[in-house]
Amino acid sequence: xxxxxxxxxxxxxxxxxxxxxxxxxxxxxxxxxxxxxxxxxxxxxxxxxxxxxxxxxxxxxxxxxxxxxxxxxxxxxxxxxxxxxxxxxxxxxxxxxxxxxxxxxxxxxxxxxxxxxxxxxxxxxxxxxxxxxxxxxxxxxxxxxxxxxxxxxxxxxxxxxxxxxxxxxxxxxxxxxxxxxxxxxxxxxxxxxxxxxxxxxxxxxxxxxxxxxxxxxxxxxxxxxxxxxxxxxxxxxxxxxxxxxxxxxxxxxxxxxxxxxxxxxxxxxxxxxxxxxxxxxxxxxxxxxxxxxxxxxxxxxxxxxxxxxxxxxxxxxxxxxxxxxxxxxxxxxxxxxxxxxxxxxxxxxxxxxxxxxxxxxxxxxxxxxxxxxxxxxxxxxxxxxxxxxxxxxxxxxxxxxxxxxxxxxxxxxxxxxxxxxxxxxxxxxxxxxxxxxxxxxxxxxxxxxxxxxxxxxxxxxxxxxxxxxxxxxxxxxxxxxxxxxxxxxxxxxxxxxxxxxxxxxxxxxxxxxxxxxxxxxxxxxxxxxxxxxxxxxxxxxxxxxxxxxxxxxxxxxxxxxxxxxxxxxxxxxxxxxxxxxxxxxxxxxxxxxxxxxxxxxxxxxxxxxxxxxxxxxxxxxxxxxxxxxxxxxxxxxxxxxxxxxxxxxxxxxxxxxxxxxxxxxxxxxxxxxxxxxxxxxxxxxxxxxxxxxxxxxxxxxxxxxxxxxxxxxxxxxxxxxxxxxxxxxxxxxxxxxxxxxxxxxxxxxxxxxxxxxxxxxxxxxxxxxxxxxxxxxxxxxxxxxxxxxxxxxxxxxxxxxxxxxxxxx
Numbered sequence: 098x099x100x101x102x103x104x105x106x107x108x109x110x111x112x113x114x115x116x117x118x119x120x121x122x123x124x125x126x127x128x129x130x131x132x133x134x135x136x137x138x139x140x141x142x143x144x145x146x147x148x149x150x151x152x153x154x155x156x157x158x159x160x161x162x163x164x165x166x167x168x169x170x171x172x173x174x175x176x177x178x179x180x181x182x183x184x185x186x187x188x189x190x191x192x193x194x195x196x197x198x199x200x201x202x203x204x205x206x207x208x209x210x211x212x213x214x215x216x217x218x219x220x221x222x223x224x225x226x227x228x229x230x231x232x233x234x235x236x237x238x239x240x241x242x243x244x245x246x247x248x249x250x251x252x253x254x255x256x257x258x259x260x261x262x263x264x265x266x267x268x269x270x271x272x273x274x275x276x277x278x279x280x281x282x283x284x285x286x287x288x289x290x291x292x293x294x295x296x297x298x299x300x301x302x303x304x305x306x307x308x309x310x311x312x313x314x315x316x317x318x319x320x321x322x323x324x325x326x327x328x329x330x331x332x333x334x335x336x337x338x339x340x341x342x343x344x345x346x347x348x349x350x351x352x353x354x355x356x357x358x359x360x361x362x363x364x365x366x367x368x369x370x371x372x373x374x375x376x377x378x379x380x381x382x383x384x385x386x387x388x389x390x391x392x393x394x395x396x397x398x399x400x401x402x403x404x405x406x407x408x409x410x411x412x413x414x415x416x417x418x419x420x421x422x423x424x425x426x427x428x429x430x431x432x433x434x435x436x437x438x439x440x441x442x443x444x445x446x447x448x449x450x451x452x453x454x455x456x457x458x459x460x461x462x463x464x465x466x467x468x469x470x471x472x473x474x475x476x477x478x479x480x481x482x483x484x485x486x487x488x489x490x491x492x493x494x495x496x497x498x499x500x501x502x503x504x505x506x507x508x509x510x511x512x513x514x515x516x517x518x519x520x521x522x523x524x525x526x527x528x529x530x531x532x533x534x535x536x537x538x539x540x541x542x543x544x545x546x547x548x549x550x551x552x553x554x555x556x557x558x559x560x561x562x563x564x565x566x567x568x569x570x571x572x573x574x575x576x577x578x579x580x581x582x583x584x585x586x587x588x589x590x591x592x593x594x595x596x597x598x599x600x601x602x603x604x605x606x607x608x609x610x611x612x613x614x615x616x617x618x619x620x621x622x623x624x625x626x627x628x629x630x631x632x633x634x635x636x637x638x639x640x641x642x643x644x645x646x647x648x649x650x651x652x653x654x655x656x657x658x659x660x661x662x663x664x665x666x667x668x669x670x671x672x673x674x675x676x677x678x679x680x681x682x683x684x685x686x687x688x689x690x691x692x693x694x695x696x697x698x699x700x701x702x703x704x705x706x707x708x709x710x711x712x713x714x715x716x717x718x719x720x721x722x723x724x725x726x727x728x729x730x731x732x733x734x735x736x737x738x739x740x741x742x743x744x745x746x747x748x749x750x751x752x753x754x755x756x757x758x759x760x761x762x763x764x765x766x767x768x769x770x771x772x773x774x775x776x777x778x779x780x781x782x783x784x785x786x787x788x789x790x791x792x793x794x795x796x797x798x799x800x801x802x803x804x805x806x807x808x809x810x811x812x813x814x815x816x817x818x819x820x821x822x823x824x825x826x827x828x829x830x831x832x833x834x835x836x837x838x839x840x841x842x843x844x845x846x847x848x849x850x851x852x853x854x855x856x857x858x859x860x861x862x863x864x865x866x867x868x869x870x871x872x873x874x875x876x877x878x879x880x881x882x883x884x885x886x887x888x889x890x891x892x893x894x895x896x897x898x899x900x901x902x903x904x905x906x
């Protein structure tokens with residue numbers, strides 16, 4: 098179910114039940130003596146260890162965030178939420194109003210008891226122009242206007258100016274004040290300097306209890322400021338002239354040193370000679386490069402001739418061409434011509450003779466000789482060209498080596514000249530800079546002489562202060578809102594602190610927002626009465642608001658039991674018997690005993706066989722509530738005490754200690770306190786388990802009253818044996834933190850929390866819309882006749898004399 102939905106939206110009108118809860122079937126049930134049931138396991142087969150699913154306005158207790166279901170980190174955010182702050186204001190409005198009134202009263206008291214303070218204001222103007230003798234020499238950078246103004250304001254706040262302003266105040270007071278013989282001169286007023294935004298104006302504000310003192314102090318400070326900066330400018334001018342003279346001497350000496358250094362450098366290095374030698378070396382290098390080009394061309398031509406000779410083919414003599422530059426070209430050509438003639442002659446002879454003819458053979462021999470001559474001549478030409486190539490290559494290598502040497506010489510000469518020229522340039526620039534600085538200092542000296550008598554003041558008075566008529570402090574319209582706001586803030590903080598420290602339950606809506614269990618009952622507040630009357634108010638006031646509240650709680654428990662029985666039947670699980678409900682609280686005096694008793698009475702009146710067991714054996718209360726039933730027993734009341742029975746008899750024969758209740762179908766099991774019996778030993782054994790098993794078999798509903806969980810852990814053991822737990826809290830007494838701790842403990846042992854009962858809720862003091870709904874509901878039914886004068890409920894109420902507030906001691 099969503100948190101913002103109606104908590105009764107899932108109620109089935111036809112079947113009279115709420116939706117079934119999620120069941121967890123355990124595989125193992127630990128011994129009851131351990132006092133612990135693992136999370137997610139039921140105390141008996143077929144039951145739910147969680148009850149209904151978690152969420153506000155639902156049965157049971159579930160996770161929200163955190164290890165045990167509560168996100169404490171969200172509590173601070175919830176506490177400071179606007180909704181919660183509004184509730185704090187509604188609840189603590191008187192404290193906030195009271196402190197607001199105190200703040201306003203304090204503001205009025207401060208206004209009447211504080212001395213009046215008058216303020217006078219003078220106006221001065223500052224200039225960013227500095228003295229001419231300082232520009233670019235003494236101070237190259239005056240800074241931005243804001244920096245200059247702030248610097249001057251800082252000087253005005255110094256001790257030196259303060260002494261000068263007080264002296265000026267004395268002179269003005271003697272001249273324009275009201276000096277009286279025998280009276281001391283008043284003290285100089287408090288002065289403040291404020292720079293007006295986006296301007297060069299400065300406000301000099303003087304504050305004093307005497308308006309005349311304030312006005313004279315402001316004017317004295319303004320005049321003193323003007324005089325102060327005039328004196329400072331004169332001192333600065335004198336210092337600047339002296340400084341400029343020293344700088345001129347220094348710059349002149351620097352110019353002389355640079356001239357001497359430049360002359361010495363030129364004499365020592367002789368740059369003209371170096372440049373002439375460099376030019377000669379460059380011309381020689383150029384000549385060598387030209388020789389290299391010629392040698393390379395000759396070498397190329399010789400190699401081409403050699404390649405031509407190498408390509409001559411003797412077999413093609415008819416087509417053979419002999420290059421002109423060949424040394425023995427004429428002999429080769431004549432041999433070739435003779436070779437051609439011999440071959441022609443041979444061809445003619447072959448027409449008449451055969452190849453073996455002596456004449457033909459003689460011609461063949463001649464042809465052979467000519468061929469060999471041609472080969473020899475060609476070989477001779479090849480050798481000649483190869484020799485020429487070797488000679489030319491040798492000449493070329495020599496030229497290349499000489500070129501490399503010349504280049505190295507030229508390069509070294511170039512580096513030497515560049516280095517010396519760089520040094521010369523540096524010296525010339527140093528000399529030029531020194532000369533310019535010297536000329537600049539001379540110019541500033543001339544300006545200083547002209548500006549010696551010039552007024553270089555950078556501050557002047559624009560507006561003088563006048564005597565104020567009205568004080569500036571204190572101002573009621575300024576103090577009163579501060580006092581009211583301070584009182585309001587303090588009251589609000591104290592209200593928040595009180596709310597955080599108290600942490601009590603005041604609102605139903607707030608409680609539902611902070612817990613994950615549903616509120617199953619709200620018991621209204623009534624005044625007066627005794628515990629016994631309160632415990633049986635459901636019987637004595639059958640139609641009262643309290644009785645109706647407990648009857649509604651009984652109806653909800655009936656629906657839960659009906660749902661459980663149907664679910665067990667549907668799943669084929671044998672019903673364990675009666676519904677066992679444990680009532681507990683976080684701390685004493687919260688109404689758990691009275692709530693348990695009244696629910697038991699309403700259950701019995703509804704026809705259910707009910708058993709009310711007092712398991713608060715350390716401080717038993719049922720014996721006092723049903724004191725008459727105890728007195729009606731034998732002389733030994735301990736015989737009917739559950740504590741003594743478990744200690745002596747054990748876990749059997751429980752019929753012997755039953756006491757009749759004040760209504761039909763109600764039986765009691767009360768306990769008497771004892772200093773000799775430890776209840777923890779009895780509750781941790783099998784005796785209490787036998788008691789609850791016996792009660793399940795003999796009754797329709799078993800209600801168990803247990804000690805407060807926040808103090809004693811006895812209830813955790815019993816909770817593991819019950820079908821569910823009902824936690825009782827008391828409005829304006831139970832703390833949210835304690836209630837969350839109790840719910841966490843039940844969650845840790847896997848117990849189902851059926852719901853929360855809000856006890857002693859004052860319907861007249863509500864701060865939430867949901868609370869107003871309950872109040873309107875109560876008032877409506879009250880007017881309808883339940884408490885009409887003369888009716889039976891009214892007579893019962895009168896007999897109880899407006900019975901007591903629902904609480905335990």
